Amino acid sequence: MTVPLLSPVNSPHDSLQSRMNFQAKNVAAPGVHPPLRERGSHKTRAGDFQIVKRLLRDYLGDQWLALSIAAVCMVITAGTSGALAAILNPAIKKIFLDKVPHMLVTIPLEIMGIVLLRAVASFGEQYFTNSTAERIVAAVQRDMFFSQVRLDLGSLNAVHSGEIISKFLYDVAMLRNAIIRGVAGLGKEVVTLVALLVVMLLQDWQLTLISLALLPAVAFVTQKLGRSLRKSSTRGMEETGVLARALSETLSGRRIIKAYNLEDHAAEIAYARIARRLKYILKAVRSRSASVPSTDLIGGLAAAITVAFAGWQAMHGQLAVNEFAAFVAAMLLAQQPVRNLSQLTAISNEGLSAANRLFAIIDLKPRIVDAAGARPLELRAPAEASRVRFERVSFQYETGAPALDEVSLDIPAGKKVALVGPSGSGKTTVFNLLLRFHEPDTGTIKIGEQDIRNITLKSLRENIALVTQDPILFDESIAQNISLGRPGATREAIIAAARAAAADGFIQATERGYDATVGEGGLKLSGGQRQRIAIARAMLRNAPILLLDEATSALDGESERQVQEALATLTKGRTTIVIAHRLSTVLDADIIYVLERGRVVERGCHADLMVKGGLYARLYRHNLSDGQESA
Numbered sequence: 001m002t003v004p005l006l007s008p009v010n011s012p013h014d015s016l017q018s019r020m021n022f023q024a025k026n027v028a029a030p031g032v033h034p035p036l037r038e039r040g041s042h043k044t045r046a047g048d049f050q051i052v053k054r055l056l057r058d059y060l061g062d063q064w065l066a067l068s069i070a071a072v073c074m075v076i077t078a079g080t081s082g083a084l085a086a087i088l089n090p091a092i093k094k095i096f097l098d099k100v101p102h103m104l105v106t107i108p109l110e111i112m113g114i115v116l117l118r119a120v121a122s123f124g125e126q127y128f129t130n131s132t133a134e135r136i137v138a139a140v141q142r143d144m145f146f147s148q149v150r151l152d153l154g155s156l157n158a159v160h161s162g163e164i165i166s167k168f169l170y171d172v173a174m175l176r177n178a179i180i181r182g183v184a185g186l187g188k189e190v191v192t193l194v195a196l197l198v199v200m201l202l203q204d205w206q207l208t209l210i211s212l213a214l215l216p217a218v219a220f221v222t223q224k225l226g227r228s229l230r231k232s233s234t235r236g237m238e239e240t241g242v243l244a245r246a247l248s249e250t251l252s253g254r255r256i257i258k259a260y261n262l263e264d265h266a267a268e269i270a271y272a273r274i275a276r277r278l279k280y281i282l283k284a285v286r287s288r289s290a291s292v293p294s295t296d297l298i299g300g301l302a303a304a305i306t307v308a309f310a311g312w313q314a315m316h317g318q319l320a321v322n323e324f325a326a327f328v329a330a331m332l333l334a335q336q337p338v339r340n341l342s343q344l345t346a347i348s349n350e351g352l353s354a355a356n357r358l359f360a361i362i363d364l365k366p367r368i369v370d371a372a373g374a375r376p377l378e379l380r381a382p383a384e385a386s387r388v389r390f391e392r393v394s395f396q397y398e399t400g401a402p403a404l405d406e407v408s409l410d411i412p413a414g415k416k417v418a419l420v421g422p423s424g425s426g427k428t429t430v431f432n433l434l435l436r437f438h439e440p441d442t443g444t445i446k447i448g449e450q451d452i453r454n455i456t457l458k459s460l461r462e463n464i465a466l467v468t469q470d471p472i473l474f475d476e477s478i479a480q481n482i483s484l485g486r487p488g489a490t491r492e493a494i495i496a497a498a499r500a501a502a503a504d505g506f507i508q509a510t511e512r513g514y515d516a517t518v519g520e521g522g523l524k525l526s527g528g529q530r531q532r533i534a535i536a537r538a539m540l541r542n543a544p545i546l547l548l549d550e551a552t553s554a555l556d557g558e559s560e561r562q563v564q565e566a567l568a569t570l571t572k573g574r575t576t577i578v579i580a581h582r583l584s585t586v587l588d589a590d591i592i593y594v595l596e597r598g599r600v601v602e603r604g605c606h607a608d609l610m611v612k613g614g615l616y617a618r619l620y621r622h623n624l625s626d627g628q629e630s631a
Helices: 047-086 088-097 103-149 153-157 161-203 205-212 217-251 254-259 263-315 321-362 427-434 456-463 480-482 491-501 504-510 529-542 557-571 606-612 616-623
Strands: 387-395 404-411 416-420 442-447 464-467 545-549 575-579 592-596 599-604
Touching: 047 088, 047 103, 047 161, 047 321, 047 442, 088 321, 103 161, 103 321, 153 217, 153 404, 161 205, 161 321, 161 442, 205 263, 205 321, 217 254, 217 545, 254 263, 263 321, 387 427, 404 427, 404 592, 404 599, 416 427, 416 557, 427 545, 427 575, 456 464, 456 616, 464 529, 480 491, 480 529, 480 545, 491 529, 545 557, 592 606, 599 606, 599 616
Parallel strands: 416 575, 416 592, 464 545, 545 575
Antiparallel strands: 387 404, 387 442, 592 599
């Protein structure tokens, strides 16, 4: 199960059944570049040159020293390949033809020296190339994470977390492979091929030209296969993202899958995704597998023609045996770089496709940012500064009816105000807009006399503590989860917050106490325990504005009594907004706003609203009939 980097407060979501369809359609937020291309489109947004230029500018520039050392080692490795071929000429002439005795020692020592130098250079090339690639990948991942955590919720919700995780792992792995085997390998093989061609030219320029005659055919085949491979690998990466989405959905909904016997249904959907991904992966495998045999076939034809012409030269006394041996050795050695180049071109194409998709994620910009001249929010004094007002605010999510329609709210500083109403009436949207998870379509939201659009996001959220109905915990220790309310808080402050939230007792009872990990999403804890840790986190934050989304709904009677007492202390003197489903929890609210279909239909205290006999009174009586309230 994956936990969103930023979670909306009970934000609108699809039903479980619709989410179980695992559709691959990508919906981009208006005004935001879609992070994935449309299905069936293989047209890149940026040309290969721009992608390579960006890699060089943003990621390779800081690695110039390591790259320089790798390049030097690469040249030495390539040079030694040519030297090994070139040494055959004097070896055959001096040892086998001229029979010079001391050459029996000199030539082998030279060969060993070349091999030793090649081994050292090869190690340096591999080490610095691989380490550079890993640093580049880490930098790309950091940029992707930085981009994601700073996106607004609308943009984050537009792409499934499973697809983002797929890019973090699968696409990045392809980029790493392209850098290590593709970009660096291409350089090495080109230099090696040039060195061997120089040796061939020095032996016989005519034979060299003949052997090069079929190179255009190699380039043509490589280009065709590379285009096919890039198309298939791009689709394969997209389907990997869809498969990751399916896996994430299955793990997130595992309780419902078990409860409704949906194992076969989930497996059927996953199998379909796996088969679809496999189809494109196999297409890429076919293209990649065909590159080397095609090159070998053309290279073999070139070698056959070259040997035939060399034999003709030898018969006419135009080519010595030692020159022929050195030439053939260089030509055969050159076959390997040509074969590798055809394969590495394909790998580079896959890497460019991956880089294009990764840069699309990195380039996403949040729509909700600090306005020019935004100032920090200071609420400590006077108390009136924490007054919250919604002035004719309207908002509509990307799909569905308006969530808020001309809503005006006045939450006095230091008072407790409740928002009640049927599901979908807009209560949660009030929280989302106050925290600037979304921007209102029309209207103004003010804290004190400041429009929140002119307040820095950091200071706005630092002055608000939030406790949701479904608490979000991270797979860290209990102490770390509580300390998120105020990073850097002392152990004593963390324990004090836990005690105030009636959480210290069960925490101390665990084997490792505050150092115990809570598991994925807090699954090692009960619902009530998770809620009390979330409340402790809010208490530690000690913010002047408090948002409670039915904060005690998951607690048992005794724990609820303890937490309600703690909340009574916490809310004293603070501006508190409560979303209430169990109306008994807001009987003491100074003001109750009743919302219906995105509009405020009633306002007043509990007693006044009961006298009116309107929607609030009906909701309260309905709660009583369901046994949710006490008289």
